[in-house]
Amino acid sequence: MKTQGKAMSLGKVARPRLYEQLMEQILGYVEAEQLGAGDRLPAERDLAEQLGVSRATLAQALVALEVLGVIDVQHGTGAVLVYRPSMATLLRKLREHQNRLPDIVEARSTLEVKLAALAAERRTAEDLAAIDAALEEMAAEVEAGDRGVHGDELFHQAITAAAHSAVLAQMMSFISEMILETRIESLGQPGRPEVSLAAHRRIAEAIRAGEPQSAAEAMGRHISVVSEVPLLQ
Template sequence: MSDALSPMARPRLYEQVLERVRAYAAEAGLRTGDRLPAERELAQRLGVSRASVKQAIVVLEVQGLVETRHGGGTYLVRDTLDATEPVERLVDRRRRLPDVLDAREALETKLAELAAMRRTEDDLRALESALELMASELADGGAGVEGDRRFHAAVTAAAHSALLAEFMDAMADQITESRTESLRQPGRPPRSLEQHIAIAEAIRDCNPATASAAMRQHLRTVAEVRLLSWDPEDT
């Protein structure tokens, strides 16, 4: 049977709400730091449930376009609510992220353990250089993405395991997604830097158990992202 006459996909209600909120922000000329109307007001004006509005706001949060402050409303963190990532791509990322995080924990805790056993002075210099770069990025108002990437690459190199390095390389795109997702969480970059420093110290001290535990704690923090609290199928 031809696919041309297969059932047409209907946009979820929260996706329709999302487009209306984007349009409102543009028409109202909202910019960075401006506050969106409260969820209750948006629901009343749009004639939808607060659950649908909440879902739309979560999507904007996940896309890094707004910040919701506990008890203080939702504020733009950019001058527009236009997104470069379609909702369906977010849905796909939401589905695969748990597997990526599981794989990262399994591989990178072992890499940290091996790094503490095998690191060289050159490896330590690479770790320190990555930490300095991340600190510099944070001081300049960035999220420390490149410093974070270099740090984890330096840990992988310090483990001196060609096969584990191949596994990490095969996951590079998915790891980049999880890194970006984590570092866009409010307050996350400084916390990530602190955890990197703890990992580096354990590797420097040749303490495999501590290095592995510090990496596990870090990766479980990485897993604390808004995206995973979102159920795309709701409303």
């Protein structure tokens, strides 16, 4: 006998993305091996072989875990566990990150474009030296096969300092941790460090030339490109 009543509307169950499945497997490995904070994960090549995936695919899962603060990845030393979360906690943090991405991009577009324009107007010889030093740092990191996260951070800090705006600098400081998430995420994409470095050089050239409009436009294009991160969206 059929049950009468209003039919239930069922939606499709979203299939976990591959990097989410890999994150779960990595956490399973961490749990099985009873790894704790400060313990090192296997080398990327070995871990990819154990999981039966390419290193490129594994890298996506590792970037996601790094963005969420679960691991710390240092060039040449591999991934170190920061803390051991449950998968439920990890997925919740992942969704929270995804939801705030548009707001982070909006804030960066608003603040950093203005900062670049002000830097072109107000930069001193010392400011230009700091910008050049940041470019050299990032170039060295990228040449060594690293992502250039530290050099990237130094460059944007140098631009902020060159703008000589205490209030804007304070606002940038307020969102710095959120920007770090997107920085790691963006520079973890194949070929992205080289693209970002080239964009930084164009921004620096406009600032050095004292061209506020060009500096603002170059920064705007840069923020637009680095915000195109399909991994965690």
